[in-house]
Amino acid sequence: MSSTRTLELPELALILLIGPSGSGKSTFAARHFEPTRVVSSDRCRALVSDDPGDQDATPAAFEVLHTIVDKRLAARRTTVVDATNVRAGERQSLLRVAKEHDVPTVAVVFDVPEQLCITRNAARTDKPGAEVVRKHHGELRKSTNDLRGEGFHRVHVLSGERETESAGIEWTRLRSNAREEHGPFDVIGDVHGCRAELEELLERLGYHLRRDGNGASVDAEHPLGRRAVLLGDLVDRGPDTPGTLRLAMGMAESGNALIVMGNHENKLVKVLDGRRVKMTHGLELTMEQLSETDEDFRELVRRFCGELPEHYVLDGGELVVAHAGLPEYYQGRDSGRVRAFALYGSTTGETDEAGLPVRYPWARDYRGSAIVLYGHTPVSSAEWLNRTMCLDTGCVFGGRLTALRYPEGELESVPAKQHYSRPARPRAGTDDEAATERRNR
Structure with a gap:
């Protein structure tokens, strides 16, 4: 029986959850973080369009998401971004915000089988279909090989359903x-x-x-x-x-x-x-x-x-x-x-x-x-x-x-x-x- 993974997270950080739709990011966020710490792309879409699944609202939703992240980090508030974050360009824009506020960054990657994500999404009407999930998986494979090279201070990879569901977190104090x-x-x-x-x-x-x-x-x-x-x-x-x-x-x-x-x-x-x-x-x-x-x-x-x-x-x-x-x-x-x-x-x-x-x-x-x-x-x-x-x-x-x-x-x-x-x-x-x-x- 494998031991439970414990992810060490700085007490002040920008934490990006990275994975395809249906990989368990939102469930993980709800289990481990206070709701006020989580900035969700779905929630931001709902704020600007009343529909969390409205992909046409994505550009406006991410403007809201970036504004919230910026204001929270300025106020020394640890912030968790619950979005797919599978494209390097999307991550870089958030890494720049963290750098402006002198806050360390953490990547938590959800490496979950493609078919499991598709099955989960099929049960929900506000989630994208199989074609989008496959695209997310492809982008995840292509763009997450060198997350430390992108500027992340820590990288945690959760592999498979069991690890994503059983993993725990431990907050670590900044040396200062x-x-x-x-x-x-x-x-x-x-x-x-x-x-x-x-x-x-x-x-x-x-x-x-x-x-x-x-x-x-x-x-x-x-x-x-x-x-x-x-x-x-x-x-x-x-x-x-x-x-x-x-x-x-x-x-x-x-x-x-x-x-x-x-x-x-x-x-x-x-x-x-x-x-x-x-x-x-x-x-x-x-x-x-x-x-x-x-x-x-x-x-x-x-x-x-x-x-x-x-x-x-x-x-x-x-x-x-x-x-x-x-x-x-x-x-x-x-x-x-x-x-x-x-x-x-x-x-x-x-x-x-x-x-x-x-x-x-x-x-x-x-x-x-x-x-x-x-x-x-x-x-x-x-x-x-x-x-x-x-x-x-x-x-x-x-x-x-x-x-x-x-x-x-x-x-x-x-x-x-x-x-x-x-x-x-x-x-x-x-x-x-x-x-x-x-x-x-």
């Missing part, structure tokens, strides 16, 4: 969704291999360091249950990337820290995967330091950094953390565009006097309800701007390592022990170092 984590948190800016400063800052925040037999710090726990949130760029430029990673990974494993990926971790994963990468911006120093560790540690680093989320939505949606920040519309969504913004921010298309891209000042226009904490672009001092704050105060460049206590809103920082690296551009901000020092004491 940590709304149930309510803190309190200590959110820490870019560390860049400054392990000693990270240890000092954690102790100042009240954490107790745990060390291994060699004296290396491998975890830090707060007696009141607070958790650290590290904003990425743990690596590169600084004096001890392996030690920083060992501490951060230990805190993540024990549940004492949440960590998002920075652009420097993203690049490190690529080189550890054997891909060709320019050894610049401190990566060459990191690889030199990692060469003194064993292969098991380097593999652990590769897996750990590669699995980091690009952003988190925390505290019921009240707090968002991302390495380079994140505008309101991207928060809690999942796409290449969202990931790129979280890692690198956005640029204006111009370059500055140093030949570097000019960053678009997204925080200046931010009007979202969530607090957004980020790093990436060093500033002279951490300041609030429209419920956002950059916590990268340039420790590796001789500045400070800064944390914000959330929800208290209190800043804590420690000075760099020395200048470890030269910045590509001056740190942003107009305050002089003396004013910065006074404000952070």
Whole structure:
């Protein structure tokens, strides 16, 4: 006896049911999805013509269908399209809508025998006849061989009547969704291999360091249950990337820290995967330091950094953390565009006097309800701007390592022990170092 198939579906997604008329899509949808989540081509035909089987109403019906899908995805509502969807062109138009709203897409294919579909349709007057079903089957065979190549993030194929009727679903959480984590948190800016400063800052925040037999710090726990949130760029430029990673990974494993990926971790994963990468911006120093560790540690680093989320939505949606920040519309969504913004921010298309891209000042226009904490672009001092704050105060460049206590809103920082690296551009901000020092004491 075969086991029941379980389809894993993202909690926020556009889900296309694909199969000939009579293949069981509507029955499957009614069994597994709330009615408001299902947008049916038959229902849309009925809305515009009072007849769900009126094929002449199909163009107008699909205009309605696309409008509903667009509005639901804009509102972060998972949407299931119950239509044949057997033509690649029909699927592409819906995939474009999902891409515009930075929502992952799932294909559920109903591979049911042609004759069974014909028999089912024969019992219903509002369903197409055998000739149309055969055409659907032919189109299904021709156009669904490479659904992943079309842009679907996941593809599930249900084969035969028994599998389509017995299959179950399991909703999977997006990696960014940590709304149930309510803190309190200590959110820490870019560390860049400054392990000693990270240890000092954690102790100042009240954490107790745990060390291994060699004296290396491998975890830090707060007696009141607070958790650290590290904003990425743990690596590169600084004096001890392996030690920083060992501490951060230990805190993540024990549940004492949440960590998002920075652009420097993203690049490190690529080189550890054997891909060709320019050894610049401190990566060459990191690889030199990692060469003194064993292969098991380097593999652990590769897996750990590669699995980091690009952003988190925390505290019921009240707090968002991302390495380079994140505008309101991207928060809690999942796409290449969202990931790129979280890692690198956005640029204006111009370059500055140093030949570097000019960053678009997204925080200046931010009007979202969530607090957004980020790093990436060093500033002279951490300041609030429209419920956002950059916590990268340039420790590796001789500045400070800064944390914000959330929800208290209190800043804590420690000075760099020395200048470890030269910045590509001056740190942003107009305050002089003396004013910065006074404000952070």
